[in-house]
Amino acid sequence: MERFDGITLEILWSNLIATVTEQARALQRIAFSPIVREAGDLATALFDRRGRMVAQAVTGTPGHINSLGMAGQHFVKAFPPDTLSPGDVLITNDPWLSAGHFFDITVMTPVFRGGRCIGFFGSTIHHTDIGGYGVGAGARDVHEEGLWIPLAKLYEAGRPNALLHDIIRRNVRTPEHVAGDLAAQVAAGRVGAERLNTLCDRQGLDDIEALSAAVLERSEQATRESIRKLRAGTFQGASVFDVPGGQKITLRCAVTVDPAAGEMTIDFAGSSPEAPIGINVVLNYTAAYANFAVRACLDPDLPNNWGSLRPVKVVAPEGCIVNCRYPAPVNARHVVGMYVPFPVLKALHQVMPDRVVAEGSGAVWTIQIQGRDEEGRPFTSSMFNYSGGMGARRDKPGLDATCYPTGVAAVPVEVLEAAMPIEFTRKELRPGSGGAGRQRGGDGQVIGYRMRTRDPWLLNVVASRTEVGPEGLEGGAPGQAGRFLVNGKPVNEARKMLMQPQDDVLMETPGGGGYGPA
Known part of the structure; x- marks a missing residue:
């Protein structure tokens, strides 16, 4: 394997981050959906030939x-790089x-150099609509929730897969919005591919194999070294919250730290079973937020890639709410998934108490509206969302109206x-809603609105924590x-509501x- 000195590797790494960030910026500029364009509900990343994530955007x-x-x-397994052609898009x-869930569509663009695939640029964004039930939790199984797109080619040798495009549109x-956002993902992938080839030209690289290996190896070793500084043991954490319909959900986890191996295991055994409504979480999404909690405490400055994620293993019993089985409904999976960091943080509080935060509001409150305007024209809103207060930190108050952990x-x-x-009647902070403590929890917010329609309209609001407030930490108030x-x-x-004009x-x-006694 080619070895890079520290200075060269740092220069190349900075270029990779700039490249994937430019891919993300291009996607935000081009996207049709306000939740992508304005809210930044997206992800972009560079992968090597083996499908390992090397770098993500900021x-x-x-x-x-x-x-x-x-x-x-999964993409590399279904479409080996040597079977792909320039112009293919997956x-x-x-x-x-x-x-x-179905709303988040992932697009992978292979990068070719000298006729050979050297890597991929991937993106995932939340789309305006995917048919079926909509954003809410009311579907009874996954097939009621919308269009399921298997691993497929969206473009083949530069030509659109006409049948797949037609299936999506129908x-x-x-x-128009869905097609526009897909086109934005394809265009952003091409931007990344062009910039990566320019970087290879400038640095005299035929591919990124050696660069990928160096980045991933260093990231993994740095993560293992951070884990080796912790004390060994198994530490428990639990979080209880209510979801739409009033059901109480419990997430339990056991975090096992093995300093000798430089590894950590997070086991969600004991968590609530699958729910009959669409708030179930697949293991991918559970692992994503569990890893976020670990990384935020362990060493936030480390690169987030395949190497740094490898030493942390996330497991959960099949059939529990954070490792649901087909055909469980999942469209509102964020309602549970965004609470995953809290039991992990409670467990880590026993290992590194100065680096965790108290429980926050958790999942964002998501809204989707359908109906006809005063002229009778149909509309379907993109999902939009509102956050509550963030939990307090040990030495700082929690942030008001901040989407933690999703960002x-x-x-x-x-x-x-x-x-x-839509007409908004109120949007302001909710003073005093944060828990008291040595450091106060962040305040939530108040949002009021009504619709300018002549006919009844449909409202999906996915609200949580309407009965059980976030716990304080070390004696802080909830x-x-x-x-x-x-x-x-x-x-x-939990289901769509039929609303009347001017409701x-x-x-x-x-x-x-809050954090600590007041």
Whole structure:
């Protein structure tokens, strides 16, 4: 294997990060969907010939980027690099192979140099619509939730797969938006491929095999060294929260630290079983957020790639809510998946108490609206979301209205009002909703809106923590639970609701837990 000195490797690494970040920026500029363009609900990454994630962009959500990293292996197994041709583009939204629900479509663009595939640029984004039930949790099995795209070629030798394109367009409510976002993913992959070839030209590289090996080897060794500094043992953590419909979910985990091997195992045995509604989580997505919690505490400055993820193993009993079996419904999998870091952080608090945060509001509250405007024209909103307060840190208060752990931004109300007939009546912080403590938890927010329609309309709101607020840590007080009101009356519904014109909707998102006694 070719060896790079430290300076050369740092220069090449900086170029790789710049390349995948440019891919992400191009995707955000071109995308049709506001949740991609404005909120940054996406992931982009570079993979080597073996489907190993080498580098990710500086933007993106943990659920997307780490699930995308696992999807690379499945693409390479189904489409070996030497069987591909220039102009091929690969696609899937298989929940168990990629990001956990149909809305997140993964596109992989092979990179060719001298007629040989040297790697891939991948992207995963949340699409406006995928047919079926919609964003909510009301479907009874995965087949009610929308269009399932298996591992396939979206383009073959530069020519679109006409049948697949037609199947996608005929199965979604907003074909122009979906087709536009797919085109944005393809274009962004081509941008990455061009930049990587330019980098190889400049550095005199025929491929990225040696560079990939060096980056992944160093990342893995650095992660193992960080784990070796921890004390050995098995540490327990648990988190309890309520989901749409009022069901209580328990996530339990045992984090086993093995300093001698430089490895860590996270086992979710004892967690709640699969749910009858679409809040179940595939293991890919569970591992994505569990790894995020570990990385945030262990060494946030390490590269996030196949090498650094390898020393951490995530397991869960098949059939539990964080390792669901086909055909469990999964469309609102984030409602449980975004709580995965909290039991992991509670376990890690026993190992490195100065690096964890108290429980926060957890999953973002997602909204999707369907109906007809005052002129009778049909519309389907893209999913948009609102966060509660972040849990307090040991030496700093929690952040207000911050999407932790997902990291997405809220779509500005002006953009939403321009895109559909919605009128926002309130959007402000919810003072005092964060838990008291030596450091206070972050406050949630209050969002009010109504629709300008002449006919009844459909509302999907996926709200959680409306009964059980986030726990404090080390004696900190819990944050306030959230409230979801329609015309002033509390609602706790997992399924689509039929709304009347001028119905008033008010959402008060939870506050974060405090840290330490007040």
